[in-house]
Amino acid sequence: MWLTSSTLWLLLLATQCLAKSSSSQESFSAKNEAEVVFEKNTNSELLWAPYRSNCYFGIRPRYVDATPFIFGLMWFDTTQFDSMTKLRHFVSDEDNLERFTWEVYDPRVGGKENIIDPENNLNLTIYFAKTHDDQNWVVRVSGKPLDPSLNTTTSVIVYMNQNVGGDLKGPSRLVYMDNDADENTFTFTGVSEELGKYEVLVNDNYGTYYHNETLGSVEAVPGCDASRSAHVGLTIPDHEVWRARDIFQSLLTDSIKDVVTQLGENIESGLVPSILTLRNIHNFEEGNFHYIQKTFDLHEEKGFEFDVVYNNLESEQTIESGKEATKLINDAINEVNVRFDNHFDIENLGSDDKREFAIEVFSNLLGGIGYFHGTQVIDRETILDEDQFESIKFEHYKEEGPYSLFTSVPSRGFFPRGFYWDEGFHLLQIMEYDYDLAFQIAVSWFRLIDEDGWVAREVILGPEARSKVPAEFTIQSPQVANPPTLLLALSEMLTKLIENSDTLGTPHAAIDSDVEDGISAALGTNFEYIIKYSKVIYPKLQQHFQWFMDTQRGQLEEYMEDMEDDVTFSQVHQDYVFKWLGRTVTHCLPSGLDDYPRAQPPDVAELNVDTLAWVSMMSRSMKNIAHILELEADEAKYAEIEKKTVENMDLLHWSEKAHAYCDVTLDDEGDEEMMLVCHEGYISLLPFALKMMPSDSPRLKDVLKLMSDPEKLFSAYGLRSLSKQDPYFGAGENYWRGKVWLNINYLCLDAIKHYFPEVIEGSQQSSQLGDREASKIAQKLYSQLRENLVNNVYNNWKDTNYVYENYDPITGRGTGSVQFTGWTSLIVNILRRQAL
Ligand SMILES: *[C@@H]1O[C@H](CO)[C@@H](O)[C@H](O)[C@H]1NC(C)=O
Ligand SMILES: *[C@@H]1O[C@H](CO)[C@@H](O)[C@H](O)[C@H]1NC(C)=O
Ligand SMILES: *[C@@H]1O[C@H](CO)[C@@H](O)[C@H](O)[C@H]1NC(C)=O
Secondary structure, eight states, rough: OOOHHHHHHHOOOOOOOOHTSSSOOOOOOOHHHHHHHHHHHHHHSEEBOOOTBBBSSSEEEOOOSOOEEEEEEEEEESSSGGGGOOOOOBBGGGGSSSSSEEEEEEEEEEEEEEEEGGGGGGEEEEEEEEEETOOEEEEEEEEEEOOOOHHHHHHHHEEEEOOOTOOTTOOOOEEEEEEOOOTTTTEEEEEEEETEEEEEEEEEOOOOBBOOOOOOOSSSSSTOTTTTTTTEEEEOOGGGGGGOOOOOOHHHHHHHHHHHHHSSSSGGGGHHHHHTSSSOTOOOOSEEEEEEEEEEOSSSSTTTEEEEEEEEETTOOOOOOOHHHHHHHHHHHHHHHHHHHHHOBBOTTTTTHHHHHHHHHHHHHHHOOOOEEEEEEEEOSSSOOOGGGSOOOOOOOEEEEEEEEOOOOBTTBBBBEEEHHHHHHHHHHHHHHHHHHHHHHHHHHHTTTOOOOOOSEEOOOOHHHHTOOOOTOOBTTTTTOOHHHHHHHHHHHHHHHHHHHHSSSSSSSSSOSOOOHHHHHHHHHHHHHHHHHHHHHHHHHHHHHHHHEEEEEEEGGGGGGTTTTHHHHSOTTTTTTTTHHHTSSSGGGSSOTTOOOOOOOOOOOOOOHHHHHHHHHHHHHHHHHHHTOOOHHHHHHHHHHHHHHHHHHHHHHHETTTTEEEEEETTTTTEEEEEEOOOOOHHHHHHHHOOOOOOTTTTTHHHHHHHHHHHHHHHHTTEEEEETTTTTOOOOTTTSSSSOOOOHHHHHHHHHHOEEEESSOOOOOOOSSOOHHHHHHHHHHHHHHHHHHHHHHHHHHHHEEEEEEOOOOTTTOOEEESSSGGGGHHHHHHSSSSSO
């Protein structure tokens, strides 16, 4: 939907007035000194990138909150009158793109994105590269027809804005410099209070503008001419810039109406591309926002190409020519390829192209990294209790912030924002390539932990991010938790750091290749710093852990009477039982496994085995972090919690009947008895997957058998989320009721290797369990599971050009959100020759 003309008028008129008055102060969340230093030190390499994850291509700088420069790209074929619905801007599964992918990409250097858009007959390639000082960049937009005989056009709209921040009278501006030499070349000069002075150049490399031999001139009415670039400058308030597409459509609609008034309804078809070209019919005064529209003829195979160059005028490395830009782009692509191969030695099985697959999937994970800034909608009043089982209503919400977040996203089309539980999985993958980048993302998340220790499970900052979320999901509650994967990732990161400290602590003289190795370069200089900064965030992590335990703590009281004489029950550590707060009859969103079957009906006394497993994992992570930071008393404290939670898992949640870990609830029907609720699937596996079972537990064998059983969890495409024999398998919404998900499969593979190191060929270690049959099961499971996961994700990619949110447990077909390059990208770690 686009704005109606009248709404737009109000918006823009208000803006024109606003520009002349002053406005309210923008408030900023306070940063402490260590944070400011950290940002300054790390920003030099990651200031610029296409950080607008939800756009096919959109740039904004990181940590520049008041006066960022914003850039975006849109396109459509303008030969049909009704083509406005095909205007591409935000990534959408509904655009029916045949392909949309970063072939190679690294936010530190640049990359190449390819889009195949059949409805617009377009093969579009967008290159992005930066100078080494990270101050300047080039975007190269290159398009070809998929079928030249169709006589289509591509109208590309580039837009940019210099935000003014709170101070409308401040120096921030972006001005078009009239260039008499060439009507298709543009120069802008800009000033940002935070970024300094800069210049933006728009230059064609090749391409033919729209023309029509029959008609001669294609100027429909004065100023409405697709045979040359169009430029419209105006003022749009900072917080509306993200609606560039809506505003373009409204302005264009007004222009079309005006043309129809002048020319009547019967318009020559050859004039349509001109009529779909923007002009300033309202005579808006030029402001900081600029649209440039270029309409190229796609009769010829060769297509078109143009560059947009941003140069910081205080930098010494400005990009002066197209030739320089070409070199920069080629170097960037080479560099990413070399870096990738340095970190991932991908096993090419046979003659297939697993490496190409792997680098593409991984590039898209990095390509989803965005920087978000804005307010968050939070309800701190509504109390979650049994009254909410039917449905949860958050009605006492307020906007808080602004906050900032540097994060990757699950998928750019459907989930273009930060997800707390996804992010830990993303980091497990990113840290293997660029430790420093992963650490910075983790830090950005931990900074969101508030005074109560809470961080939202979805971070939806500002109207641009909110526009992609159904209203009922935008509101976050400080009572709702989510699997704390970020702590898992941080603990792994710090462990890795310690393991490598001997080699990494010294200055990096050891690096002799031309292409610097991302991880060791960053770590070599930052080892001390990472430890130091971990100390800064440590108190927040403590608060977070405490908050998690306090809010998700379960109640044992109701079981006391029934279990009075039970010896096992009497050993349960009473303060260490947990449940997800905020489940409904149908869903348990906090668990991350939304519709996974749980006890019916819900009961306040319910205890969830997965919540307990996550708390247990958290306590071990805290223990490890305390150890690394040499905080002995804390280390002992967390070790104690770990011990108790691990024991509770067996004391309370193990079913001797099902041979599996299960939820617990109170049987309200009969005599208020304690009852195990067993739905075999990912929940039963979590104590194992998170490595929270004792290494010599005989129950390991039961878990192995559950995973290996083709009638239950084992499939040719990976482990099913729910047993094929469960009555809920494939039922209802069918989201976590059988579908194969890569995140839990990854954890399980990793855990098999942890408990049964002998599954790796040539390994010197063997399992503490010392059960030969179990060891055999583990070996077979490990190699088959790994192969099945790799083959299925790869085959789907090969067939459709995409990776998916999850995979059908019966056919293996990709399902859910398309190009879900969040945790599905863990397939890259699985593919490494040194498996996992
Ligand atoms: C798109 O263009 C690229 C670069 O010219 C080419 O390699 C690729 O095969 C094209 N793809 C399609 C589907 O035409
Ligand atoms: C494209 O234009 C050429 C003439 O330039 C014409 O011969 C051809 O029929 C047109 N193709 C279509 C699909 O309209
Ligand atoms: C050129 O314009 C004429 C008149 O509007 C139209 O009939 C014809 O299809 C156009 N040719 C192309 C190739 O677009």
